[in-house]
Amino acid sequence: MKIENLTIKSAHEGLKNGDFTSVELTTAYLKKIEEKDEEIRAFVTVTKDLALKQAKEADEMIKRGEMTMLTGIPCAFKDNYLIKDEKCTASSKFLENYIAPYNATVVEKLKKQGAVFLGKTNLDEFAMGSSCEKSAFFATKNPRDLQRVPGGSSGGSAAAVAADMCVYALGTDTGGSIRQPASFCGVVGLKPTYGTVSRNGIIAFASSLDQAGPITKNVTDAQIVFEAIKGVDEYDSTTVEYVEEESNSFKIGVPKEYFAEGLDEKVKESIMVAIDQYRKMGAEIVDVSLPHTEYALACYYIIAPAEASANLARFDGLRYGQNIDGIIENRTNYFGSEVKKRIMLGTYTLSSGYYDAFYKKALKARTLIKNDFEEAFKKVDVILGPTSPCLPFKLGEKQEDPMAMYLSDIYTVSVNLAGLPAISIPSKNEGLPIGIHLIGQPFKEKALLKIANNYDR
Amino acid sequence: MISSEEIKNIAKLSYLEIKEGEMEEMRKSFSSILEYVKKLQELNTDDIEATPSVIELESVMREDVAKDNDCDLMSSFSRSKNNYLEVKKILYNED
Numbered sequence: 001m002k003i004e005n006l007t008i009k010s011a012h013e014g015l016k017n018g019d020f021t022s023v024e025l026t027t028a029y030l031k032k033i034e035e036k037d038e039e040i041r042a043f044v045t046v047t048k049d050l051a052l053k054q055a056k057e058a059d060e061m062i063k064r065g066e067m068t069m070l071t072g073i074p075c076a077f078k079d080n081y082l083i084k085d086e087k088c089t090a091s092s093k094f095l096e097n098y099i100a101p102y103n104a105t106v107v108e109k110l111k112k113q114g115a116v117f118l119g120k121t122n123l124d125e126f127a128m129g130s131s132c133e134k135s136a137f138f139a140t141k142n143p144r145d146l147q148r149v150p151g152g153s154s155g156g157s158a159a160a161v162a163a164d165m166c167v168y169a170l171g172t173d174t175g176g177s178i179r180q181p182a183s184f185c186g187v188v189g190l191k192p193t194y195g196t197v198s199r200n201g202i203i204a205f206a207s208s209l210d211q212a213g214p215i216t217k218n219v220t221d222a223q224i225v226f227e228a229i230k231g232v233d234e235y236d237s238t239t240v241e242y243v244e245e246e247s248n249s250f251k252i253g254v255p256k257e258y259f260a261e262g263l264d265e266k267v268k269e270s271i272m273v274a275i276d277q278y279r280k281m282g283a284e285i286v287d288v289s290l291p292h293t294e295y296a297l298a299c300y301y302i303i304a305p306a307e308a309s310a311n312l313a314r315f316d317g318l319r320y321g322q323n324i325d326g327i328i329e330n331r332t333n334y335f336g337s338e339v340k341k342r343i344m345l346g347t348y349t350l351s352s353g354y355y356d357a358f359y360k361k362a363l364k365a366r367t368l369i370k371n372d373f374e375e376a377f378k379k380v381d382v383i384l385g386p387t388s389p390c391l392p393f394k395l396g397e398k399q400e401d402p403m404a405m406y407l408s409d410i411y412t413v414s415v416n417l418a419g420l421p422a423i424s425i426p427s428k429n430e431g432l433p434i435g436i437h438l439i440g441q442p443f444k445e446k447a448l449l450k451i452a453n454n455y456d457r
Numbered sequence: 458m459i460s461s462e463e464i465k466n467i468a469k470l471s472y473l474e475i476k477e478g479e480m481e482e483m484r485k486s487f488s489s490i491l492e493y494v495k496k497l498q499e500l501n502t503d504d505i506e507a508t509p510s511v512i513e514l515e516s517v518m519r520e521d522v523a524k525d526n527d528c529d530l531m532s533s534f535s536r537s538k539n540n541y542l543e544v545k546k547i548l549y550n551e552d
Contacts, residue, residue, distance in 0.1 A: 102528040195512045208510045237517045238510070298494040309471065316472070318544055320533050325545065332474040340473055341486060344464075347471040348491075361497050363507035368500065370508055402486045403493055419511030442511075 001028045004164050008073055008221040011167050015062060015072045022062070022072030026055035026116050029074045033118065033165045041140050042150075042160040044079045045087050046119040058114040069224050071114035076166040078157045079120035080127060080203040081212075083107050090203045091135035092125045094315050094334035104201025105236065106170060106212055106229045113228060118166050121156025125336045126312065127177055127205045129153050130408045131398065134338045139395060144186055144433055148392040151181030151408075157215045158185040168216045168225055172202060174209045175300050176387075176412025179424035182215050183387035183435025186426045188456070189215045190222040190449075193442045194419035195240045197226075198233035206307035207238075209300075209416040219425060219453040226445060242443045250451065252278055253288035253380030258411060260294075263389045270427040270434040271386050274455065277428075278384070281454055288376040288383065292368045296414035297406060299369060302349050302362035303417070309346025312339070341402070370418040377441050382451050385411055387424040387435030411437055421445050423452050458488045 001020055014020050030048055037043050051074065058072035077083065080090045082100035084107075089095045103111065111117075124134035132140040132155030140155045142148040143163035150159040154171030158181035161169050171178040173191035182189025190213045197212045204210060214225035232239045254275060259268060279285050314320075317330030335343070349358035376383060388408050398405040415422045420442055424435035436455065440448030461480055464487065468475045475483055536543040 098533060101530050101532060102526070234517075238512050238514065240512065292500075295497055295500060298496045301490060301494050302497070313472075318535055318542060319530075328472050328474055331472050332476075335473070337479065337482075340468075340471075340475075341483065341490075343471045343473065344467045344483075345487065345490060348467050351467075351470065357498075358494065360507060361500075361502060362494075363509055364502035364505040365497050365500055366508040367505050368502070370511065401489060403489055406490075406493075 001025070003028045003032060005217065006164070006167055007217045008069060008167055008224050011073050012069050016067065022055040022058040022116060023052065025072065026051050026074050026118070029118055029166060036163055036165060039141065039146065040143055040159050040163050040165070041138050042121050042156040042163065042165060043076070043119045044089055044091060044122050044137060044156065047083070047086055047117055050086065051116050051118050054114070054116045058116060061114045068113045070110060070228055072116060073167050074116040074118045075110070076118050076121050076157060076160045076169040077107065078123050078154050078169070078171045080123060080172060081107055081120075081170060082201040083117060083120070086120070088120065088203070090126050091123045091137055092334065092336065092339070093136045094330070095320060098320055102201060105198035105233045107201065109229050121154070121160050121169060123156055124153040125339050126203065126308070127153040127172055127174060128308070128338050128342055130176070130180060130405055131393070132156060132181075133395065133399070134336060136336050141395070142185060142392050145392065147394050148432070149184065149395055151184035151392065153177040153181075154189075154215060155181045158182050158187055158189065161185070161187045161215050161217065168214055168221055170212060171215050172205070172210055172212050173416065174205045175304060175416050176409040178213050178215060179387050179412050179422060179435065179437065180409060182424045184392040184433060186433030187215055187217060188219055188222050188423065188425050189213070190226060190423045191415065191421065192226060192230065192445060193421040194416075195238050196230045196443065196445070198231070198236040198239050200233055200235035204311040206304040207311060208307060209304060211416070219423070219449055219456040222423065223449045244444055244446050247381065247444070247447045249381050250282060251284045251286055251380040252451070253286050253376050253383045255288050255290045255293065255376070255383060255385060257290050257293035258385035262407065262410070263386065264391055266391060266429075266431070267386045267389065267434050270429040271384070271436060273429070274427050274436050275384065278455065286380050288380060290372040290376060290414070292365065292372050293414060295365050296369055296417060297410050299362045299365040299417060300409075300413040301345070301406060302358050303366065305342040305346035306350050306359050307346070309343045309350065312343055366417045369414050373418045373420060373439075381441070381447055383439040385437050387411060387437040391432045391434065415439055421448055423448060425452050425456055459484055459491065
């Protein structure tokens with residue numbers, strides 16, 4: 001059977017009309033992974049037995065008339081989501097043999113709907129990176145150009161969706177890790193509002209920034225997955241109850257700071273074309289200003305490592321495999337250099353003598369960044385800009401200077417600092433993929449997705 | 458540039474060890490990041506509140522009652538004894 005360009009909606013129709021069964025669909029995807037993943041290397045683990053078992057159950061559910069939009073549809077998870085009795089490595093040597101003892105809340109929610117889990121996808125170790133090259137196991141390639149990186153850290157998930165090795169995938173986004181790889185691979189990536197999706201059972205990186213979300217073929221699919229995974233969870237005290245009101249307002253803010261120095265000309269051109277297309281669709285385009293934009297990356301590179309240094313303290317070799325003799329030896333031998341660097345940066349900025357100058361200063365800068373958005377959202381419904389300042393870069397190209405790599409997240413990190421929802425959708429340019437970044441107001445995903453969908457159609 | 462001594466000290470606080478061969482690279486990239494984040498010092502934040510989280514966090518209380526679940530956390534312990542995690546001795550008698 002042909003699975004190229006299947007979306008959740010089209011796969012659902014096929015299952016509903018009896019054109020194919022979930023077992024047939026799942027088998028086709030497993031075959032595709034077998035053929036294609038040797039080249040792309042998106043998957044750390046393929047959970048074939050689990051997938052086929054779930055597909056059989058899904059076919060039973062469909063027969064019984066218990067079908068939802070996601071029943072029987074094959075998906076993939078970034079390898080930092082726990083799936084009970086399957087390996088969960090976070091692409092780290094530290095967790096190479098770790099078997100998850102329970103399901104993440106997101107996994108549990110999708111399982112209840114009869115989703116099919118094809119496997120676990122590659123990431124930069126513990127989600128720390130922007131290219132997937134920092135995986136302790138192997139680098140993933142961009143299906144659109146095999147010389148180039150798929151982005152990161154959810155690069156395996158984005159590559160798997162782009163290469164038709166799953167219908168949709170789940171990722172996590174701490175500073176752009178869903179949106180930047182979606183942009184690089186030419187697919188859709190949604191980072192929901194902080195507090196809408198449970199982080200329970202997802203390996204923590206920076207807890208005040210981490211959020212889970214979907215990577216999909218189009219905006220409609222992103223909405224379907226978001227609706228399925230959101231909601232208050234007693235196991236994550238940051239999840240909140242809310243109701244979103246309907247809105248038909250169509251005002252798009254364009255911040256001048258997003259078009260400053262450092263933006264690739266081709267990216268700029270594509271975004272300008274997108275703005276023009278929105279104008280033609282009847283959107284009101286409004287100039288806005290986010291004056292603290294230039295401080296966002298510095299703020300992020302203090303807060304995220306600080307929280308990471310605390311979160312990764314649990315990896316002592318006692319509770320998650322390795323051996324009990326020598327905490328320092330375990331951490332030294334099994335963490336990669338990027339992870340070590342970030343733990344040490346966090347330790348440094350939280351240590352006495354540097355706490356006020358670095359960490360506390362960053363928390364205050366975060367307030368200024370958040371206030372900028374609040375001001376802008378008094379005038380507009382969404383803010384539009386590029387997802388990444390550069391095109392997908394070549395493997396090995398940004399390995400020398402860490403700041404060169406970090407700069408590829410310059411537009412995405414401020415969204416996490418402010419806790420906002422944002423989506424990357426592919427622009428309609430020729431050549432390498434370019435992502436349009438739409439930022440919404442907190443807990444107003446419907447309005448954001450509606451505006452994104454207008455362009456996507 | 459940050460000194461090797463400082464890197465060694467931060468590593469110690471982080472329960473890590475930086476090997477000789479990694480030292481120069483660590484000093485270089487650590488310094489380049491620190492140099493970049495110093496940018497925040499330009500900002501006047503005198504009357505600005507800190508934002509540790511965008512959500513108002515409250516402590517969530519519940520009855521201290523175990524719920525049914527089949528989650529075997531102990532299966533990943535590197536060593537256990539009588540349903541406890543076994544670790545190396547950390548308190549010693551001076552004598």
